[in-house]
Amino acid sequence: MAATADSLAPVSNLPPPMREYLIHFAQVHETFRKPELESLAKLFNIDYEILQYSEKSPFARIALKSNEAAKTLISRSILSKAIYELWGTGTTYDEVHTSVKSRTSHLWHLYKTCSFKFGFESFNGMRTESYKKKLIESFSYVGFDGPIRMKNPDELFVIMEDYEATSMVDLERFAALNIDEKAEAPSRNPTHLDEPHQIYFTRFIGKSSRAIIETYDLKKRNYIGTTSMDAELSLVTANMAHVGPGKLAYDPFVGTGSFAVACAHFGAVTFGSDIDGRMIRGTKSGKSLRSNFEQYKIMDRYGDMFVSDLTNSPLGRFGATAEGGKKRSEQIFDAIICDPPYGVREGLKVLGSRDPSRPKVPTIIDGVAQHTLKDFVPPKRPYSFDKMLNDIMNFASTHLVPNGRLCIWLPTADEDFNEFSVPAHRNLKLESICVQNFNKWSRRLLTYTRYEVDQDQPVVDEEVLPDATEETLDTAKARLARTADALNPFRRKYFEGFKTPPSED
Amino acid sequence: MKLLTANFISCAVKACKSSSLSFPLHFKDAELASKSVPYNPLLLSNLLPRLDWPALVTSSKELGFTLPDTKPELPRLSATAAAAATTTSDGDMNMDSGVGEEDEKTLRMLHKVLMETEVVEGKMSKNNL
Ligand SMILES: C[S@@+](CC[C@H](N)C(=O)[O-])C[C@H]1O[C@@H](n2cnc3c(N)ncnc32)[C@H](O)[C@@H]1O
Numbered sequence A: 001m002a003a004t005a006d007s008l009a010p011v012s013n014l015p016p017p018m019r020e021y022l023i024h025f026a027q028v029h030e031t032f033r034k035p036e037l038e039s040l041a042k043l044f045n046i047d048y049e050i051l052q053y054s055e056k057s058p059f060a061r062i063a064l065k066s067n068e069a070a071k072t073l074i075s076r077s078i079l080s081k082a083i084y085e086l087w088g089t090g091t092t093y094d095e096v097h098t099s100v101k102s103r104t105s106h107l108w109h110l111y112k113t114c115s116f117k118f119g120f121e122s123f124n125g126m127r128t129e130s131y132k133k134k135l136i137e138s139f140s141y142v143g144f145d146g147p148i149r150m151k152n153p154d155e156l157f158v159i160m161e162d163y164e165a166t167s168m169v170d171l172e173r174f175a176a177l178n179i180d181e182k183a184e185a186p187s188r189n190p191t192h193l194d195e196p197h198q199i200y201f202t203r204f205i206g207k208s209s210r211a212i213i214e215t216y217d218l219k220k221r222n223y224i225g226t227t228s229m230d231a232e233l234s235l236v237t238a239n240m241a242h243v244g245p246g247k248l249a250y251d252p253f254v255g256t257g258s259f260a261v262a263c264a265h266f267g268a269v270t271f272g273s274d275i276d277g278r279m280i281r282g283t284k285s286g287k288s289l290r291s292n293f294e295q296y297k298i299m300d301r302y303g304d305m306f307v308s309d310l311t312n313s314p315l316g317r318f319g320a321t322a323e324g325g326k327k328r329s330e331q332i333f334d335a336i337i338c339d340p341p342y343g344v345r346e347g348l349k350v351l352g353s354r355d356p357s358r359p360k361v362p363t364i365i366d367g368v369a370q371h372t373l374k375d376f377v378p379p380k381r382p383y384s385f386d387k388m389l390n391d392i393m394n395f396a397s398t399h400l401v402p403n404g405r406l407c408i409w410l411p412t413a414d415e416d417f418n419e420f421s422v423p424a425h426r427n428l429k430l431e432s433i434c435v436q437n438f439n440k441w442s443r444r445l446l447t448y449t450r451y452e453v454d455q456d457q458p459v460v461d462e463e464v465l466p467d468a469t470e471e472t473l474d475t476a477k478a479r480l481a482r483t484a485d486a487l488n489p490f491r492r493k494y495f496e497g498f499k500t501p502p503s504e505d
Numbered sequence B: 001m002k003l004l005t006a007n008f009i010s011c012a013v014k015a016c017k018s019s020s021l022s023f024p025l026h027f028k029d030a031e032l033a034s035k036s037v038p039y040n041p042l043l044l045s046n047l048l049p050r051l052d053w054p055a056l057v058t059s060s061k062e063l064g065f066t067l068p069d070t071k072p073e074l075p076r077l078s079a080t081a082a083a084a085a086t087t088t089s090d091g092d093m094n095m096d097s098g099v100g101e102e103d104e105k106t107l108r109m110l111h112k113v114l115m116e117t118e119v120v121e122g123k124m125s126k127n128n129l
Helices: A030-043 A067-075 A093-104 A129-137 A168-182 A231-240 A258-265 A277-281 A289-295 A385-399 A414-419 A473-481 A489-495 B041-050 B053-062 B079-084 B101-116
Strands: A019-025 A048-052 A059-064 A080-090 A116-123 A155-162 A198-207 A248-251 A269-274 A302-307 A333-338 A349-351 A380-382 A400-413 A428-437 A441-450 B026-034 B117-125
Touching (some): A019 A198, A030 A048, A030 A231, A030 A428, A030 A441, A059 A067, A067 A080, A067 A198, A093 A198, A231 A258, A231 A441, A248 A258, A248 B041, A333 A385, A385 A428, A400 A428, B041 B101
Parallel strands (some): A248 A269
Antiparallel strands (some): A019 A059, A349 A380, A400 A441, A428 A441, B026 B117
């Protein structure tokens, strides 16, 4: 590895203000990691360049302008652990030492007297404690004379090793070795292990928000349900949506409020609604969405939670025009986050009677405000998933402020990724697609930004959904005659167990 | 329900969507509750352009609050300035919002009306008869 001899020289040749950092990611939800980072860089208006990134590795190299920028960027991240100043790297320890010496020898005096600690991180590999010590000691030329402090040191230096993805056989060897190590069996020589393919020497700069996953753990949450989204992905979604202090967020399918608490955690005043009032009211024993906000002490960011059908939402300023005959603005939210129903457990429903000629039940504003119809569960009629998506896109286009974001979770069948096309809307720019794979199916998180001004041109793309139009009574009747199953390709597939249909012969 | 929310919603019954009566909805037999929430001028500055002022004045009046007839003009606060602001022991944000005394009073009132007051009991209807 050819290291340059510049002051604070980057390992690669970066233009002057840029400095090189190492991000230590969690090795989970790999397709979400880079989009989360990019989303945060945009949110904080931070210039960056990703120099090295692989989904197979927890270590990524990134160029940033300052330690301050590095700290800010990582501070809200959920999928990374921490960020470090990169002092040197190489494929062997000899290379690392050469790199560290040429890049940082002019900095060593800064750390001569402070307290410090050395840490060690190995990915896919393992070292015995005694060998780690030897490796740490090999850096003694930096000449730090301050006290070594295991707790709260002034500076933390970390050696990181990245091993090529290992086979099961290797993993078993490691496991066996670990046991031997504990028993202090001298017969095994750890240096016989494969060597890492990349080594980094780093100085700690800042920690991520990963620890709050624990705080919001569903297991410890007052009110949850079968639809609750885990804390980690809810928080990541909030990061993708750019929520923050002074902003308004809304979940139109709020359910038990997983996204709502995540948005409020990051400072947004959060609103939510659901077609099913029971979700919001919660249980008789006082477990409710509101009680979650109380549990997490984020009540000051509790906007309102109410009962409403997204396909006929009360949000907006209908009918009336503002002074001067202009339409009243309906751009209210900075972020819309949701996980719409795809009707696996229950056919997708909207409020209204099965017979579309009968008038609709008025929408009930509920939860806090009492209504005479409080315990009335309005009849629901089946609805197609595509039409629902269409409604969501249109709703986001009218209700998001310029540059506001829409984050939406959608299912997709594994062996048939195109089962649901990526919805498009001319006023919404697709930012990223993150995929979460399960055993038999997968779902993805789509993030969009509302363009500052309305776009004239519809997106020319076969994936575009037509603009929502009022159905005629006849077509509605014909559609409703079909079953919910027939309306929803995903639901149908789910119950078919994702089997390939039998061939014709 | 908060007055903030009331400023965002209309009557969603299909038949009245095009009627000028569908927004704003009017409170009836409203019972109020109030609870103190940290003062957040950044939030208020973001909210101001999104409020329908005449509707807010109307609903506030119905609940016994008086707001000026015209929307206060405020310089837009930046999130960076807000991030640098300190907080008082009550959690209030302590920052110079760059407004005069009169507007500051309106802001405090807005905070009370929008963020600290909730209608806990009552009905909403299309006409205020
Ligand atoms: C997948 S769940 C969302 C769960 C939520 N993220 C949570 O944390 O619990 C979908 C929710 O949408 C609601 N829903 C179904 N149809 C709806 C509609 N037309 N409008 C609004 N909400 C609807 C369901 O009652 C359900 O709570």
